[in-house]
Amino acid sequence: MDWLIALLGVFVLAVVSLLLLQPTRYSAAKNDTKRIQIVVLGDIGRSPRMQYHAMSLARLGYAVDIIGYKESDIHPALDSDKRVHIVPIPPWPRKWQTDDRRLFVLMAPLKVIWQTWGLFAAMSYETRPARFVLVQNPPSIPTLLVARVACILRNTAFCIDWHNFGHSILALKLGQSHPLVRISQFYEYAVTKDAPINFTVTAAMARVLREKHGRTGVIPLYDRPPAHFQPCASATARREGFLSLARQQNWPIDFPSSTPPKVIVSSTSWTPDEDFSLLLSALSSYSTTAKTTSLPPVIAIITGKGPQKDLYRDKIAKMEKDGQLSHVRILTAWLSIEDYASLLSYADLGVSLHTSSSGVDLPMKVVDMFGAGLPVAGWDRFEAWSELVEEGVNGRGFGSAEALGELLAKLMSDDGKQLQRLREGAEKETQRRWDEEWDEKAGRIFG
Incomplete structure (x- = not known):
């Protein structure tokens, strides 16, 4: 259980540190009502739904800051839109990635620390305060906690786009009964409890959030093909x-x-x-x-x-x-x-x-x-x-x-x-x- 205690210690340290180090570069009172942050703790180029969100929001006149890993090409419409700003965060080094279950558990605390500081710096120091933050979930750890703290410190509305449940994906690697999976499940729903806006990719997912977790403001938003996908004539x-x-x-x-x-x-x-x-x-x-x-x-x-x-x-x-x-x-x-x-x-x-x-x-x-x-x-x-x-x-x-x-x-x-x-x-x-x-x-x- 030593690794579990260490991981819990990392979370406590991260929360305390984030609360003490309130961003001072921009005042929360100066939030731009037509600015939004889109947060993807993953490769932006491989997150088409979040890119489509960005294009739609830019069409409404929003200034959009997309925060995530810049590893692949993004949609050309975003690349050429002056209202859209890509804010890259440093990815977890490839040499430290592993599929070994035991090494994964040992490296998890270090990865959480790395991602926590990279994401928090991008959300709180490298961008202006926004009216909304729209977060892709999963990944849940540490994305949801970091975004929630940043929203509190900057008086920003915390919105979630639920693609899946992070704890269910973690269970594929560790097993449904693993203690870390149970902690992840509790964390995922506790941190997002007060989010006023929740989009889901299916009606079934919306039902789970409403009935099992008492969520309000849950809106099924189906993926639909954008205009660049078209049938061939014959x-x-x-x-x-x-x-x-x-x-x-x-x-x-x-x-x-x-x-x-x-x-x-x-x-x-x-x-x-x-x-x-x-x-x-x-x-x-x-x-x-x-x-x-x-x-x-x-x-x-x-x-x-x-x-x-x-x-x-x-x-x-x-x-x-x-x-x-x-x-x-x-x-x-x-x-x-x-x-x-x-x-x-x-x-x-x-x-x-x-x-x-x-x-x-x-x-x-x-x-x-x-x-x-x-x-x-x-x-x-x-x-x-x-x-x-x-x-x-x-x-x-x-x-x-x-x-x-x-x-x-x-x-x-x-x-x-x-x-x-x-x-x-x-x-x-x-x-x-x-x-x-x-x-x-x-x-x-x-x-």
């Missing part, structure tokens, strides 16, 4: 567009077969809440079936960055060496916002492996796919799935690698009728965009 245009993008990216897409390959896209953060081995097993099964049938070859493009990417790339290489993917080619890529949107519009099927640590969050990648008119196959064994996908209309669900393999074989068959029907349903999802959803739900608050 099958011919999709094929030609994909070939052009493949040449641009130097993707090896040639197959001995004369049958044109089908294109599958999956976007992942390469984290434990997405079991990527499901897709690998399904693609291996598909390849085996394709050897003795008329199924077309498949090109599976996996986009994204994350801690488990190298692990799975090694698995893919071994499967290729062992001949398990003779009718499948798996490519990994990190694309610009524009190229990613184009790829979704060119593909035949999107795949989501998001399993939901809480059961009440949703994968934003599916929203992007629908914005490009791309039908989706996704893991459906969690409560909120039906809020996003209508079974057999715009997508299909699965609950195992075997089920996904069978589903791929059905959808990729030569007649293509099922896939076309799902595409028609997905294209209907393009009718409601982010701006409409945001203006109706958040615009009336911030406006």
